[in-house]
Amino acid sequence: MPQITLRARNLTRCFGKQQIIHDLSLELKRGEVLGLLGHNGAGKSTTLQMLTGCLLPGSGEIDICGFDLRKTPVQAKAHIGYLPETPPLYRELCVEDFLTFAARLRGVKTADLTLALSQACLRCGLESVRKKIISTLSKGYQQRVGIAQAIIHSPAVIVLDEPTVGLDPSQIRDIRNLIRELGNTSSVILSTHLLGEVESVCDRVEILHHGRLIYSDSSRQMQEYGQATGFIITLRQPPVLSELSAIPGITSVEPLTDNQFRILHAPEDNPTSLVLSLAASHGWQLEQLTPLHETLEDVFVKITRNETTDATPTPSTSTERTEAII
């Protein structure tokens, strides 16, 4: 099995005269969980439909485990498991019958059927509801059945379109645990607009904005991109503003109240310990010092805003990082 399980190159797609996807390229490695993140209408579902062979791209190539999706669709699709935005379930069937049907559709041999069924039910936590009619199950369990049909043939690539949408918090936690577990044996690509999902499940994130991939990184690096280089300080006896601004390393001081200041500094030049010792030696009476912390949500908004104003984010350069934070 190749290390790259899915490779898409220069995909485009129009609906009518409107171009929805622009020159999109991405790769998925074995054992990786990739999050495709974007606002509503960014083109996530359209992209996943193309990657799974459900929608023909206008141009570009897709390769699944070494098989060209256009030239050898049967071989390529045999390696894909897909959970669309609306799970494709026959709700009048019981879980077992539906999964047997899905397994047969995916070419699972009769001799392997029992094992495939019990493994999918075990991994998706469906053992206790195998005999139940799908329409009588909760939304979370129906979603599990949707994932079970996607993994019934042990595909190398699992594609999940907004897998936790509409679920309650405990169902979300269960499905996220399941996705992480699936990532141990397969490559997973999931779409989401929930940053928490990326944070808790994904190894890597690609941000899709108006049909273009504008950011690609590990989810950890995405968080680092947003790390604010500054702190809020409260001083009972503050000095004049110019005295604070003159401290080496500080790039800006913004008074929030008479006693509270928002202080920014360059990422590589953190003046916190200097400020602490000056506060002690000059009698500024330090009451509180809180590092500024940005959520992934802030980072996402900044990255997409930067893109809209044509400032491509490059998190590796400290200058632009500082500008983005300010």
Ligand SMILES: Nc1ncnc2c1ncn2[C@@H]1O[C@H](COP(=O)(O)OP(=O)(O)OP(=O)(O)O)[C@@H](O)[C@H]1O
């Ligand atoms: N079959 C279609 N015909 C015409 N336009 C479509 C079709 N499918 C999607 N679109 C349009 O393409 C754009 C991208 O839609 P898509 O569903 O891929 O976005 P998304 O990122 O998945 O959004 P959401 O998070 O809301 O599901 C939208 O403007 C949508 O209206």
